[in-house]
Amino acid sequence: MKIFLASQIKKWDSFTMRNESVSSLQLMERAAQSCVNWFFNNFENKFSFSIFCGQGNNGGDGFAIARLLYYKGFDVTVFTDENQKFSEDTLVNFQRCKEISAIDILDFEQVNDFTFKENSVIIDALFGIGLNRKIEGKIATLIKFLNELPFPRVSVDIPSGLMADEMIDENAIVFKADETLTFQAWKKAMLHPETGVFCGNIHIMDIFLSDEFNSSEESNEFVTGEKLIHKIYNIRSEFSHKGTYGKTNLAAGSYGKMGAAVLATKAALKSGSGLTFILAPKCGYEILQTSCPEAMFINGGENHIINFDFEEDAVIGIGPGLGTNFQTESAFMEFLKQYKKPLVIDADALNIIAKHTQFLKHIPKKSIITPHPKEFERLFGKTENSFERLKLARQKAQELQIYIVLKDHHTQIITADNQVYYNITGNAGMAKGGSGDVLLGIVTSLLAQNYSPEHAAIFGVWLHGKAGDFAAQKFSKEAMLPSDLIDEIGTVFKYLN
Ligand SMILES: NC(=O)C1=CN([C@@H]2O[C@H](COP(=O)(O)OP(=O)(O)OC[C@H]3O[C@@H](n4cnc5c(N)ncnc54)[C@H](O)[C@@H]3O)[C@@H](O)[C@H]2O)[C@@H](O)CC1
Numbered sequence: 001m002k003i004f005l006a007s008q009i010k011k012w013d014s015f016t017m018r019n020e021s022v023s024s025l026q027l028m029e030r031a032a033q034s035c036v037n038w039f040f041n042n043f044e045n046k047f048s049f050s051i052f053c054g055q056g057n058n059g060g061d062g063f064a065i066a067r068l069l070y071y072k073g074f075d076v077t078v079f080t081d082e083n084q085k086f087s088e089d090t091l092v093n094f095q096r097c098k099e100i101s102a103i104d105i106l107d108f109e110q111v112n113d114f115t116f117k118e119n120s121v122i123i124d125a126l127f128g129i130g131l132n133r134k135i136e137g138k139i140a141t142l143i144k145f146l147n148e149l150p151f152p153r154v155s156v157d158i159p160s161g162l163m164a165d166e167m168i169d170e171n172a173i174v175f176k177a178d179e180t181l182t183f184q185a186w187k188k189a190m191l192h193p194e195t196g197v198f199c200g201n202i203h204i205m206d207i208f209l210s211d212e213f214n215s216s217e218e219s220n221e222f223v224t225g226e227k228l229i230h231k232i233y234n235i236r237s238e239f240s241h242k243g244t245y246g247k248t249n250l251a252a253g254s255y256g257k258m259g260a261a262v263l264a265t266k267a268a269l270k271s272g273s274g275l276t277f278i279l280a281p282k283c284g285y286e287i288l289q290t291s292c293p294e295a296m297f298i299n300g301g302e303n304h305i306i307n308f309d310f311e312e313d314a315v316i317g318i319g320p321g322l323g324t325n326f327q328t329e330s331a332f333m334e335f336l337k338q339y340k341k342p343l344v345i346d347a348d349a350l351n352i353i354a355k356h357t358q359f360l361k362h363i364p365k366k367s368i369i370t371p372h373p374k375e376f377e378r379l380f381g382k383t384e385n386s387f388e389r390l391k392l393a394r395q396k397a398q399e400l401q402i403y404i405v406l407k408d409h410h411t412q413i414i415t416a417d418n419q420v421y422y423n424i425t426g427n428a429g430m431a432k433g434g435s436g437d438v439l440l441g442i443v444t445s446l447l448a449q450n451y452s453p454e455h456a457a458i459f460g461v462w463l464h465g466k467a468g469d470f471a472a473q474k475f476s477k478e479a480m481l482p483s484d485l486i487d488e489i490g491t492v493f494k495y496l497n
């Protein structure tokens with residue numbers, strides 16, 4: 001799924017109107033109807049809706065929603081400022097609303113004395129993707145008031161106060177939605193933590209904008225959708241053998257951190273690797289042989305790894321629980337200097353590189369690195385916010401010709417040729433030590449199975465999140481463990497087949 005800028009979405013609207021002979025008013029009606037269908041399916045008739053409408057087309061959607069909800073039998077009150085300069089279509093929908101005497105139309109300021117019914121829902125149709133400056137004055141006061149009300153809050157298209165493509169000011173006033181019904185496509189602001197936090201659950205409303213425009217309009221940012229995953233995923237051939245699915249060789253673990261090696265190894269095994277090797281210190285020998293009997297052990301030292309002698313022709317993944325002992329550090333750097341094939345690097349291996357940034361250039365081209373925000377900062381420096389961090393990551397991925405998996409709630413995969421894939425599987429139950437180790441195992445295993453680095457990263461991150469979602473369904477976000485996530489990898493493959 002491509003991510004478009006607000007300006008491109010406007011072009012998409014106009015293209016659809018021109019080429020599919022639909023008027024802007026009809027498009028607004030479609031948009032409103034899609035929201036009303038959602039409300040109808042998600043709230044029972046007893047709900048009464050308070051709809052807050054601005055002057056632009058987002059407000060127009062709000063007026064149309066009010067009318068359509070009223071026809072469905074809901075109790076509707078509209079709040080607006082009749083002295084605003086409404087856009088053309090918004091004015092039409094405002095007037096249509098006015099003609100229905102059973103819909104009360106009140107001024108924004110009357111909200112203070114309004115008695116909300118117990119079963120109210122607040123709908124925000126104040127500003128959409130046309131917001132071009134900070135919200136101030138009486139609308140800011142209104143939003144602050146609405147954010148304090150004890151009722152479900154739903155935003156139409158985007159929470160008012162967010163810009164579709166940009167970071168917001170620290171003290172910006174933004175409507176805090178529980179649900180956002182957004183038209184046709186994800187907006188970038190919904191995917192970054194500082195702005196996404198205002199959106200609640202996102203629901204994409206199909207308003208049938210032109211497919212032709214969608215295919216031809218360029219974008220280098222995407223949301224990983226299931227269509228893409230089905231394209232990437234290679235079904236296992238029955239006429240195959242273990243050699244068909246590659247050799248994975250992980251290097252992980254040190255005294256006290258052998259769990260990281262176990263998690264990564266199990267994840268590699270469960271994601272389909274043909275042969276799996278684990279290079280770890282001897283203190284982990286029994287632990288690994290017992291917990292992962294399918295994997296072969298390579299001794300890398302006593303209590304921490306001091307030599308990185310990998311299985312020949314294996315695809316390498318390094319990092320979980322390695323520690324930063326100086327012997328491990330120098331052995332890793334020696335290894336990195338002479339190793340030339342793409343590999344996957346995470347955790348302490350990244351921290352070692354971060355201490356000696358002159359080694360960044362030794363990361364083999366087409367490798368995948370999987371930093372969390374702090375590791376990213378150690379490697380490449382501090383940035384003001386996640387939008388800036390992504391910009392820097394794009395620059396570094398191109399400079400070093402590597403793939404960067406920037407871990408986050410919506411992890412971003414940045415390719416060496418400057419494309420970004422936002423992942424939308426995964427949940428807060430994965431915010432636990434060990435989840436990253438699992439990801440390293442999955443991605444390395446996929447790379448070993450001959451997925452390209454780009455596909456291994458995109459598919460691996462998606463698979464990891466999806467398994468996390470299944471684990472959360474089963475055990476709750478609180479109780480699920482990274483080990484549970486590993487157990488659900490199979491559920492994801494079944495889901496794909
Ligand atoms: N045909 C279309 O273009 C469609 C548009 N739709 C809706 O239209 C929305 C976009 O409409 P608009 O472009 O009219 O944008 P908005 O509804 O976001 O409103 C923009 C208007 O508010 C003003 N404004 C911007 N920031 C302000 C601020 N901080 N304080 C006060 N005024 C401010 C602008 O000058 C402009 O007049 C979408 O988000 C969506 O909800 C949908 O109806 C689908 C079809």
Ligand SMILES: Nc1ncnc2c1ncn2[C@@H]1O[C@H](COP(=O)(O)OP(=O)(O)O)[C@@H](O)[C@H]1O
Nearest residue numbers: 372408409426427428430431433434435436437
């Ligand atoms: N709130 C969240 N939503 C979605 N995914 C999350 C969330 N918190 C953590 N994750 C995922 O879990 C993993 C955590 O990795 P990391 O921080 O390296 O943990 P560790 O190395 O301690 O296991 C990442 O893949 C990240 O995207």
Ligand SMILES: [K+]
Nearest residue numbers: 124127158160
């Ligand atoms: K809105």
